[in-house]
Amino acid sequence: MIRGRRQASARVVLALALLLSLVTAPVEPRTERPGGPLWVVPVAQEATLAWLESIAAEEAVGPIPAKQITKRLDRYLAGRPGPVTAMVKDLATGRLYRYHPGERLITASSAKVQILMALLLKTPWKKVPEAVRRDAELMIRYSDNHAADRLWLRIGGAPGFTKAGRRFGLKHTQGVAGDCLDLYCWGITRTSVDDQIRLMSALVSGKSPLKAAERERVLGLMGEVVDGQDWGISAAACRGERAALKNGWLKRVSSKRWAVISVGLIRGDGHDYAVAVLTEGSSDVGYGIATVEGVAKRIMQDFRTCPE
Structure with a gap:
């Protein structure tokens, strides 16, 4: 990885040197104007400048070594039970990595x-009744299932959940129909x-x-998850970064094994990293948490370097 970064840096230096040589190369005046000639860069030279600038910008960010990350994850997950899928996207640059998508x-x-988010699509936070606001806080910060049941009914159950998901561009997520009280169908x-x-x-x-005020409300609650539930993708955050997350853990009735999930944002230094790690098949919650955190760390280390 160090060699790859050095090679990328060398390409950046070369591109910038070529860029500097073009900028400082002599050009001919195209027209005369009051006060002196209008100096211009020829069209071909302009195109070359733009191309080199794009190369320098791309190389400065650096590509994501997807094959390297996949090998690292395969080694880590060898022998660990159950399927795992994960994704990280740097929302500032568009760089991304997927594992078993x-x-x-x-x-x-x-x-x-x-x-x-479905609730706030229908009703702005400032117009949400106090009891419903309390349920929202209990649901996100404390992961209260009964509060989630009440809000699930308030948004219209599975159809309302699915409809909201479509508005957010979700393609593979559809609410489970049925009476979810005490069953947690969501x-x-x-x-x-x-x-x-x-x-x-x-x-x-x-x-x-979702309007800015509502987005900030959701992020605020996700950033204040209570101690003991703030594990997961937060383990991959560098010093000075902030995590806004929601975790999940559910024992499957059929297999008696646990699904353990962590989704959210790692935020800092002008970047928002959207992170999702989903797992199933863990023998207990603690084992699942270790898997989720291990995966998140092994992916994020190639998106940026944490300061020592």
């Missing part, structure tokens, strides 16, 4: 973010990491159907 795993309590909703990244992106994008 074809998997469709359950959301568990991470679905509570979409429930809240928690067995199947989703993809691409959909979860789209949902997280909608919390910081100016093009989101």
Whole structure:
């Protein structure tokens, strides 16, 4: 990895040197004007300048070594039970990495973010009744299932959940129909990491159907998850970065094994990294948490270098 970065840096230096040589190369005046000639860069030279500038910008960011990350994850997950799917996207540059993106795993309590976003699509926070605001806080900060049930009904159940997801661009996430009181049907909703990244992106994008004030409200609650529930993608944050997240953990009735999920944003230094890690098959919650955190760390280390 160090060699790759040095090679990238060398290409940046070469591109910038060529750029400087073009900028300082002599050019001919095209026309005369009061006060002296109008000096211009020839069209071909302008095109070359633009091309070199794009190369320098791209190389300065650096590509994501997808094959290297995949090998690293394969080694780490060898022998660990159950399917794992993950994705990270730098929303500032568009760089991304996907691991087993074809998997469709359950959301568990991470679905509570979409429930809240669906609620705020219908009603701005300032117009939400106090009791409903309290349910929103309990649902996100404390992962309260009964509060989620009440809000699930308030948004119209599975149809309302799915409709909101479509507005946020989700393609693989559809609410489970039925009476979810004490059954947590929202928690067995199947989703993809691409959909979860789209949902997280909608919390910081100016093009989101959710207005800025509502986005900030959701992010504020996700940034204040109580101690003991703030594990997950936060383990991959550098010093000085902030994590806004929602985790999920659900014991599957059929297999008696756990689905453990963490989705959210790692924010800092002008970048928002949307991160989603979904797992199933863990023997207990602690094992699943270790898997989620191990995956998040191993991906994020190639998106930026943490200061020592």
